[in-house]
Amino acid sequence: MGPGGLPLHRSSDREFPESGLDPAAGHPLPSAPHFFDADDHVPRRAPGEPPIGRMTHDDSLMDKLVSLCKRRGYVFQSSEIYGGTGSVWDYGPLGVELKRNVKDAWWNAMVRARDDIEGLDAAILMHPRVWEASGHVEGFTDPLIECRNCHRRFRADQEDVQEGQCPSCGKRGTFTEPRQFNLMFKTFMGPVEDEAATVYLRPETAQGIFVNFQNVLTTSRQRIPFGIAQIGKAFRNEITPGNFIFRTREFEQMEMQFFVEPGTDEEWMEHWKEQRMAWVRSLGIRAEKLRFHEHGPDELAHYAKSAFDIEYELPFGWQEFEGIHNRTDFDLRRHQEYSGKKLEYVDPVDRDKRYIPYVIETSAGADRTALIVLADAYREDEVEGERRVVLSLHPKLAPIKLAVFPLVKKDGLPELAARLHGDLRERGIPSFYDDSGSIGKRYRRQDEAGTPFCATIDGQTNEDGTVTIRDRDTLAQERVAIEGVVEWVVTRVV
Ligand code: GAP
Numbered sequence: 001m002g003p004g005g006l007p008l009h010r011s012s013d014r015e016f017p018e019s020g021l022d023p024a025a026g027h028p029l030p031s032a033p034h035f036f037d038a039d040d041h042v043p044r045r046a047p048g049e050p051p052i053g054r055m056t057h058d059d060s061l062m063d064k065l066v067s068l069c070k071r072r073g074y075v076f077q078s079s080e081i082y083g084g085t086g087s088v089w090d091y092g093p094l095g096v097e098l099k100r101n102v103k104d105a106w107w108n109a110m111v112r113a114r115d116d117i118e119g120l121d122a123a124i125l126m127h128p129r130v131w132e133a134s135g136h137v138e139g140f141t142d143p144l145i146e147c148r149n150c151h152r153r154f155r156a157d158q159e160d161v162q163e164g165q166c167p168s169c170g171k172r173g174t175f176t177e178p179r180q181f182n183l184m185f186k187t188f189m190g191p192v193e194d195e196a197a198t199v200y201l202r203p204e205t206a207q208g209i210f211v212n213f214q215n216v217l218t219t220s221r222q223r224i225p226f227g228i229a230q231i232g233k234a235f236r237n238e239i240t241p242g243n244f245i246f247r248t249r250e251f252e253q254m255e256m257q258f259f260v261e262p263g264t265d266e267e268w269m270e271h272w273k274e275q276r277m278a279w280v281r282s283l284g285i286r287a288e289k290l291r292f293h294e295h296g297p298d299e300l301a302h303y304a305k306s307a308f309d310i311e312y313e314l315p316f317g318w319q320e321f322e323g324i325h326n327r328t329d330f331d332l333r334r335h336q337e338y339s340g341k342k343l344e345y346v347d348p349v350d351r352d353k354r355y356i357p358y359v360i361e362t363s364a365g366a367d368r369t370a371l372i373v374l375a376d377a378y379r380e381d382e383v384e385g386e387r388r389v390v391l392s393l394h395p396k397l398a399p400i401k402l403a404v405f406p407l408v409k410k411d412g413l414p415e416l417a418a419r420l421h422g423d424l425r426e427r428g429i430p431s432f433y434d435d436s437g438s439i440g441k442r443y444r445r446q447d448e449a450g451t452p453f454c455a456t457i458d459g460q461t462n463e464d465g466t467v468t469i470r471d472r473d474t475l476a477q478e479r480v481a482i483e484g485v486v487e488w489v490v491t492r493v494v
Contacts, residue, residue: 069244087241089248130211148175223348231252233252233253289376390473391447
């Protein structure tokens with residue numbers, strides 16, 4: 001996808017078959033129920049079915065990650081008890097915390113830590129003219145083909161349909177001619193369901209920022225250069241969603257538009273490339289798994305001067321999870337034209353200096369960022385001869401920061417552990433109390449959940465008031481005074 005969400009270099013990514021309804025097809029997908037394994041809910045290909053889409057580089061890692069997410073309550077399939085909804089996912093108790101931590105880290109870095117960026121929370125439903133001005137009504141399309149034999153629908157530019165063979169039923173020469181399919185979800189505003197009442201679920205959050213440019217400028221008293229940031233849901237009726245939470249029909253974006261004087265845009269582009277990569281690294285993502293991809297001339301949107309994706313090497317190849325785009329003055333100019341309202345910036349010092357600002361956009365997916373955080377953190381190793389699955393999440397992203405275990409359910413240890421758990425909660429530190437099973441089992445559960453530290457209250461606690469804190473990654477153990485545990489954790493998880 002290029003700036004503005006207009007389809008530019010959409011890759012085929014149907015590694016995992018969908019279950020449930022496919023809105024593009026408008027009917028339940030054939031064999032939908034068996035796409036999910038009843039035991040562990042790892043999406044699988046139907047038995048005997050040919051691979052759908054490009055072969056993955058490492059299907060098994062993705063399967064394991066999806067299985068772990070289900071098992072530990074990170075991500076569930078939407079409406080699972082009804083067989084699931086096509087490529088829509090729900091975040092469970094741990095997943096919602098992880099994603100919230102990703103969004104908080106972004107908001108802190110982009111809004112709270114800077115004087116030159118203001119926050120915004122624009123509505124999902126906007127005036128339909130917005131999407132005419134932005135070019136989405138006309139151009140936010142993918143080429144769609146249908147197999148006349150099995151009625152499955154595909155994107156015509158998908159690699160695995162290029163040879164003319166249906167990846168679903170295997171028949172050749174059964175595809176219809178491509179037609180352009182608009183990816184925006186339509187609905188109706190008010191009680192009348194006709195063309196005049198049509199509104200769209202926004203396919204990107206950016207337009208809410210453009211149409212509020214003057215509002216924010218005048219109320220915040222910012223001067224150019226400055227930015228507006230927001231986090232919110234976006235919707236795209238993707239023809240080929242897939243790869244778990246990588247490409248979905250409902251997702252969240254974290255977007256920032258930085259308004260600059262024309263002529264300074266290239267400098268700001270460099271600034272934002274650096275800043276955004278540094279932020280991704282601050283989440284603990286391995287450097288060797290990250291790279292920039294510069295859009296070539298054939299990938300660039302007609303209004304984009306330049307664009308860079310930040311890509312991560314997922315098990316199914318290098319994939320974009322954030323784009324940094326020089327959108328020039330395209331959007332503000334179009335909104336000025338379509339709304340009839342002046343969207344110029346007047347320099348407060350030299351009032352003869354007026355211009356429509358250029359925009360450097362940073363556009364990240366919250367779900368994709370959560371996915372790369374999970375994929376990067378997934379490890380398997382061996383501890384004391386036992387295989388261990390561990391999520392080495394950065395402590396600031398981990399849903400639970402410290403798990404508290406009383407070694408035994410007697411001698412006052414549960415009471416001490418419960419008090420520590422309560423103290424942590426009071427300080428807003430997510431903590432988990434667990435007194436069931438062996439200590440080894442309790443460690444394993446927390447390792448899979450990504451909890452960076454576990455504190456065990458044992459016999460020695462009664463003697464000298466210390467607890468053992470064990471580090472998830474190094475397995476190192478240290479004795480810490482129980483009274484100092486809250487501070488010990490606070491300094492390590494922010
Ligand atoms: N405003 C610019 C824009 O929307 P984009 O490249 O289309 O650009 C930006 O989208 C980011 O939004 C992507 O890098 C990705 O992280 C996320 N995104 C886009 N489509 C998505 C989808 N179908 N599912 C999940 N995330 C998506």
